[in-house]
Amino acid sequence: MEKSFTTRSLNIPFPKDDPHRALDMPIYESIAFDFASSEDIAANFRGELPAHVYSRTSNPTLEYFERKMKTLTGAHQALAVASGMAAITNTILSLCKTGDNIIAGNHLFGHTFALFSESLTNYGLQTRFVDTTKPEAVEALIDANTRLIYFETVTNPQLEIADIEALVALANKYHLVLMIDSTITPPVVLNSKKLGVHVEVMSTTKFISGGATSFGGVILDNGLYDWSNNPNTAAFAAKFGPDAFISKLRKNYYRNTGASMTAHTAHYQIMGLDMLELRVERCYNNCMVLGEFLQKHPKVVKVTYPGLPGTPGYELAVKQFSGKPGTVMTFDLESQEACFKFMNQLGIIRRATNLNDNKSLIIHPYSTIYIEFPEEERLAVGIRPSMMRLSVGIEGAADLMADIEQALAKI
Template identity: 45%
Template sequence: MEEIGFESKILHTPFEKKDAYNSLSMPVYYTAAYEFDTAEAMEEAFCGRTTDHAYSRITNPTVQYFEDRIQAITGALSVTAFNSGMAAISNMLMTIASSGCNIITSPHLFGNTYSMMKSTLGDFNVETRFCDLTNLKETENAIDENTCAIFLEVITNPQMEVADLKALASICHKKGIPLIADTTILPFHIFKAKDFGVDIEIVSSTKYISGGATSLGGLVLDYGTFDWNKSKKLSGMSKQYGNKTFTAKLRKEIHRNLGAYMTPQAAYMQTLGLETMEVRFNRQASTCLDLAERIKSLDGIERVNYTGLKDNPYYKLSTEQFGSKPGAMFTFDLTSRDACFSFMNKLKLIRRATNLFDNKTLAIHPASTIFGTFTEEQRKSMDISQKTIRLSVGLESAHDLYNDIKQALAR
């Protein structure tokens, strides 16, 4: 039989061990510890010489099965599941960064990611160099012998900026540093990170994967494509672990010590959500494009920002990298902050809430919420406008969503 496709791999990834009751769904192993037959078997497990589970802060059968499914559909060398997207980012950064190094990134980052890099890592003497990643010359010039990675969001939230990933990957690999990308805004069947030179992929599985905001989660995918002998921090380990060096550092030390592994209940819900992800996304993305095109002509809307629109400055590059439906989120600008608040207060169907890719459509004013604790100067440097509304499109009909937006704009 020929190799099965993406949809079938999600549904038919086998369990590591046969279930005692032949369950079609991986059971929830809500346990902290596991019994061993002998002291010798216990030693082997705790020292990592077998795949037996020892303690659920480190590995768990339900979480492992979720990781196995993600690995099967992405072709990643390894997948590690965490209890949030920010936990995935922080564990990744603690794996690659050390005092005295620097990370190249864009100022166009999600608020907590920006804060993590600017403030939290700064306290540990890790420098973050913010530059325009769409300017390849500026980006390359920012790299020096202490640079440990380039990090970016493939479509920035909420600025909707798109960088040339293959060009950035070329720069990274010429300079001997990994390219690390947060791809949360796009599901795996739309964007295959490895094909664009991404070495480490970060995903907030809270979004598309969870199946309608059922649970929190984050993923770190290591594609095994980077030569870690070129890393100042990890070169010593690379002699033993080769292309598995990043995974070894992450799994054997960082995630164990920080204690942010995904819970089995979240893994169970996200495994179920994964099964319907493609169907839900196709509906959401189609509605998103339709809605973005339709509201452009409404009075009171100054601009609609979605890279799937032909008049968007990133349309060509976005289409080349992500296809015709680049996610289920767009932003639009009204005339002022007051207009945004008035609009949101009049919404009847669309929910006023944070999060992305819930089954329900969600609206938020990023400047006063996600970036609300930033100074106005910081917001300007990050291109966060007081006039912007972010819309995460759910499973409602485009007609109903359009009518809600239209009535909320009415004076």
């Protein structure tokens, strides 16, 4: 019988034995690393002697975090980076070039949408946005220059869920990379490799950091894609075989754009992995209690959380995430004015923009995260003036419910 996520996380061995038999991986803050001889350092630079040289390219503490991510997810390779956005950007740059196109979900995190629709277009990379819950619509956009299909496992804040296996089948049919952002559904609830996903990225700032302790991101190669099929990785595939993608990242974009995670951040993320299962379970239970409470409240117009039976996406949440599609929900009041009045009365739930903190956080996406988008674009992607996003934390469920109840009573 397979051991629990927490047990496995706590018992992953260090890459090398610690001379002092420390229980926790030491934080290697050193920038550079010494070699025993001139011959050794020369051999390392020729690629013949694996060793840490300079912490922007590799570091012992990062190596252990990457080992934990790789072991816990079953991935073939893992690469830790400075943020979730760095994970997305580095992956896209490694797999695409000018003249290529990618197909992406039309309901994306605001900054990801801006990256695809603004930043990358300046370099001749086209993004074709589509409803990824409709595989036939995705297939209609594929052509000879398409390199990958990208979507979020649960969209933020629309909370829509695409059929991962259907999109995997489509990507395999056309020899494309299937890339997902699993930030809202951490590895405790999602095993992307079992579903056939090729590349998984996530913001480890969220759940994995242990509760907003540090910025971070990770790129996982599940070892399921033949990198010779992508013209932008074919040369690396000839030399590095199944390690082509991560090798290209390490030798090019990751190294040359300075996207590395710090050793101190890696330490926080290592500790966060050990507590991840406990936090997710607590947040999910709170989410269910609050969702059921809000559904019955007369002042609440609409509640969206795909963990609730009868909510759109519930069946796929059960199939893909064991019924635990993250711990973010949205709910609507009668107007933006009502939302602001409600939020201003909250005492325990904080007004802040983050997800999966230990603290419960609420935000009004229409007036904040998406404020730079024209009104018609906000409405087109389901960002309503009457909607709030609630990231549910680990406080007592009864305390959170009481906080919401007293705030609703004052509007």
